[in-house]
Amino acid sequence: MLRGERFNKADRVIRIGFWSNAVLMAVKLAAGHYGHSGAVFADGIESACDFIAIGLTIIALKVGRKPCDEDHPYGHGKVESLSAILVSLVICGTGVWVLYGAASTVREGSYEAPALIAVVAAAATIVIKESLYRYSMRVGGSLGSPALLAIAKDHRKDAVTSIATLIGVGGAYLGVGIMDPIAAGVTSFFIFHIGVHTFRTSAHELMDGQPEQEVLDAISRLAGSVEGVDQVHEIRARHSGQYLIVDLKLDMPPDMTVKHSHDIATEVKKRIFDHFNNVGDVMIHINPSDEPHEDLIRL
Incomplete structure (x- = not known):
């Protein structure tokens, strides 16, 4: 997949x-206010937080797609993981806000009967947000973009929140007023879970954590299948935004010329690029295969 095509797909999801x-923010704030539902109004505030979070992601994607330069030889992709960290903090902060609002309402013990418009707004949000989640996960997964995946999880968080909101506002609409704040309080714990999970994933990528083992195994098998490679001695990889940077150590016959081993390494790199469109660079080190050697490393 071409670089411009990847960015266009990401931009479409973001927009x-x-x-x-x-739109949802405006609709839910109005429905919560005029429909007398604290849960729906809180859902609208949550959408406002999401609005800010996606704005941060737009900035991150714009910075992250800048090509490598002298100061950033590996590109600027890490800013996507940093953006996902900020999104996770917004999600967790939203959870705190929702829990506080629900607890305050229960403590005060004053419950208003919501109007039908509040029920309809909660139901519509579920459908819209779940659709956005599936779309964003599909594109974000195909691109390997941590920022898009964080936004997808935020959409799923909104869908889960709105399910609890619908149960609460529906129950309150039918006469059980306390269900509105209780549903909002239960939802806050789902929000915390999604926020913490997003934070841990993004922090793992910022700390150059390994990607999924299945990906490494697939790249290793592909490299080992190239003629002239005796075996893959070691493979490491790390995230840089939508791309993976891969380090390979290959064992080759010791009597091979530098040019021949270089040509084989180039073929390995070419095949990896052809089969894995989220690999941004492959760095290859060649070892003689018939004698033991010690890797020099300080990490």
Whole structure:
């Protein structure tokens, strides 16, 4: 997949999520206010937080797609993981806000019967947000973009939140007023879970954690299948935004010329690029295969 095509797909996901959140924010704030539902109004505030989070992601993607330069020889992709960290903090902060609002309402013990418009707004949010989640996960997964995956999880968080909101506002609409704040309080714990999971994943990538073992195994098998490679001695990889940077150590016959081993290494790199469109660079070190050697490393 060409670099420009990847960025266009990411931009499309971001734009759809950005404007969808803007519309939902306005609708839920109005429905919560005029429909007398604290849960739906809180859902609208949550959409406002998402609006800010996606705005941060737009900035991150713009910075992250800048090509490598002298100061950043590995590119600027890490800013996507940093953006995902900020999104996770927004998610967790939203959870605190929702829990506090629900607890305050229960403590005060004053419950208003919501109007039907509040029920309809909660139901519509579920459908819209779940659709956005599936779309964003599909594109974000194909691109390997931590920022898009964080936004997808944020959409799923909104869908889960709105399910609890619908149960609460529906129960309150039918006469059980306390269900509205209780549903909001239960939802806050789902929000915390998604926020913490997003934070841990993004922190793992910022600390150059390994990607999934299945990906490494697939790259290793592909490299080992190239003629002239006796075996893959070691493989490591790390995330840089939508791309993986791969380090390979290959064992080759010791009597091979530098040019021949270079040509084989180039073929390995070419095949990896052809089969894995989320690999941004492959660095290859060649070892003689018939004698033991010690890797020199201080890490």
